[in-house]
Every structure is written in structure tokens, then in C-alpha cells.
Amino acid sequence: PSSKVLQGRHIMITAGPTREPLDPVRYISNHSSGKMGFAIASAAIELGAQVTLIAGPVNLATPCGCKRIDVVSADDMLEACNSVISSTDIFIATAAVADYKAANVADNKIKKTGDELTLTFIKNPDILATMANRKAKPFCVGFAAESQNVEAYARGKLNNKNLDMIAANDITSEGLGFNSDNNALHVIWQNGDVHLPATSKAELAKGLLQLVAQQYNKNQAS
């Protein structure tokens, strides 16, 4: 049926947080629940896509009909993406990937000693930029969680990471964004933008995928 606008397309989605170990018992992470990415996976399956969902540590059931790969750290997530990317038509990066990881992961539990503790962090690989700068590049959709200058920072990421589309969320709005059931998105691409107002992540996922399908098909035709 014509409603299956993503029929036969392979979509790879990253979701949730990453966890970066400090020692055998501790890690740094963030409040991403994975709900946004899992909602997109469900909606993409509804639209006929073949979906691979690469998930950080989250407590969510796997959407029916998708292939799920569980990962922990950003390095693991990159490895999983590298193993799937060559068969991917569309990549949607909803994961809140930790920007930094510990320079050295302690072999033993870090002991409580002085009044201060200093740890050194080094940059994690940028998974989305890595995928978007491949020679055989899929249609790449990024997310941007911002607390100020939302549109300007989102446009910066669209251009710097070589993306086809970016979905910006303002994380200062109460009840939206990280770890909630609702969100609002400002979706931006090179020649246009659309505001998807606050609603459930399930509804937003449908709206976003209609825009993705439109722009993807336009790119294919040109």
C-alpha cells in the first residue's frame, strides 16, 4: 500500500545513552531513556522499513519486527554501527552519546583518599559524523539536544557533521526531551524546516519519518 512509504528501506537507529566506565563499579552516563529512538523504530516498521536498532543500556521492550543490538559504551556503539552501515539506506541517530570517556579505566575500584578527585577524559568518536563522512553515505538524520541557541547550534551540527537532516529538541521545556513520554522537534534540512509541536514521542516519530521519506525520495530522484 502507498502508506508504506519506507517499504524495503533499511534503517539503522541508535537510541539511549552510552555508559563510559571509570573503574569496575562506576561509570558516567546521562538521562536518555531510549524512548525517542524506540518510538522511531516502531514507526519505521509500521511504514514498511527493515529496522536495526542499536541501543545503549535502556529498560525498553524491543519493538516487534526489528533487529536489536545492545551496546554499552560509545566505542561499542561505533563498532555496531560499522557492522551494519554498508546495508543502511537511512541512519537516524537519536542516541545521547557521551562526548568523553575516561582516559584510563582503572583496573581496580578507585579508593576514597583525598578531599578531591581528578579524572582525565578524552573525546569519544563521533558516531554520526563517522557514518555521514563515508564514501557510500546513507541519508543521515541527527538529533540535537540543546538548552540555548537551539536553532543555531542545530544548523551548526547539520553542516559540520555533513547531515541531510537534523531534529532539534529544546531540553529546557518542562516535560519534554530526556526521559519523558513527550517531545517537540524543530526539523531542519538544507532547503527547509518544519516545527513538530509537543506531542507523544510515538506521534512525533511518525511526523519525522514522513519528512525523512520525502527528503530521502527527493535525494534519490536527483
Ligand code: PMT
Ligand atoms: O532517549 P530519550 O529519553 O527518549 O530522550 C531523547 C533525546 C533527548 C536523547 C533525543 O531526542 C536527542 O536529542 N538525542 C540527541 C542527544 C544529544 O545529546 O545530541 P548531541 O547534540 O550530543 O549530538 C548530536 C548528534 O550527534 C546526535 O544525533 C547524536 O546521536 C550524535 N552523536 C553525538 C556524539 C557522538 N560521539 N556520536 C554521535 O553519534
